[in-house]
Amino acid sequence: MAIEHEHTRVELIHADDEARYLLSDRREIAAILRQLIEAHALLSARLRPGTDTFITAILGVAEDGESLVIDASRDDAINARIMGEARNPTAGASRAEDAATTDPDQAVVLDCVTQLDRVRIQFGLKSLQLTSSEGSAAFRAALPQQLLRLQRREFYRLQAPVTQSLTCTLPLRHTDGVVRNADLRVLDISGGGVAIAVPPADAALEAGMELMDCQLKLPGSAPIPARLSVRNLFRITTPNGIEMLRAGCQFTHMPRGAEDTIQRYILKVERARNARQRALR
CATH class of the missing domain: 2.40.10.220 (predicted glycosyltransferase like domains)
Known part of the structure; x- marks a missing residue:
């Protein structure tokens, strides 16, 4: 599955109707993430800062809606850099999400982009921990605080x-x-x-x-x-x-x-x- 514009990051600065693009309700965000699982959607994940990218998928969303699990990269070197960034996050994280917190442990580590019914879905992942799922390497992360949706007919x-x-x-x-x-x-x-x-x-x-x-x-x-x-x-x-x-x-x-x-x-x-x-x- 091709992920259109997967390596380009889009941040909403301001809009007349912000809720049209940006979700902040945790239940709504968890519901969309579960839809991505049902659709077997692939995600393009990019390490921030940096240019390392890999294709992944959401493996599960916790019942309490507090966390999710995604596939790790097949490249162990990328996984190591992700964990290094998770342990020692740098400045220069997302202006949109990171401006709301001064806690370095809450810096966005991965930018994730995918599509669902021709709608671009984008979110950032924080607090990553290396884990395993069915014997394969995976990452557990906190549920995204915000999720950006861009309708193709509205944005393109x-x-x-x-x-x-x-x-x-x-x-x-x-x-x-x-x-x-x-x-x-x-x-x-x-x-x-x-x-x-x-x-x-x-x-x-x-x-x-x-x-x-x-x-x-x-x-x-x-x-x-x-x-x-x-x-x-x-x-x-x-x-x-x-x-x-x-x-x-x-x-x-x-x-x-x-x-x-x-x-x-x-x-x-x-x-x-x-x-x-x-x-x-």
Whole structure:
């Protein structure tokens, strides 16, 4: 089973409806973990900090909902590094989960990513202990305090082709207080809004912020003036450690006919993508 974007970490910074993405109720988290067991879902686990990754699966969730057991890596060296990190956690753990505690024993050691019914599931594991399950090495960990769910239809709309330049110009206030226009890459687009990649250095954005005088630039079309409202912010960390913010923005004002222009662009890209896929069959 392929695990899409398995080595990319996604952290929710803020959203209008945080509960839509982030679960904190222990019973709900335990229920989803048990669904993953029933679905025989594979997880991609990455040691944090570091780049060690391995494929694992949840073997069981304790009846009291306090802990879970996952398969250990087949690589004993990775298992040793996991236990070393569990015993001596370093700073630089998850901003989202670790900011709530100053106890070093509670630092996230493993980032786990999987899919359930085409929904991305992500959580961090703490307090790992080496154990065994049916004669094989395994890890026992505390139940995740939070679990991130990202619906594909909500988080991945039409992904902008990397072969085409699709940008949006935003007026961003920098740390010196000066507002400057920035041409930022559009990650995905729909008739209702866009998701934009924002470098951390330009990240003076907050959920709910209204961005005036923006310009959406589609290939083959004149720039479309737009007003954007920031609805959610995610921090994306790629496998090689590069960080960016994904700002999900809603169109709150556009000129007449702009939505039709966007829909035509989306249909054109989808037709070209489908034609390429048919040619590869």
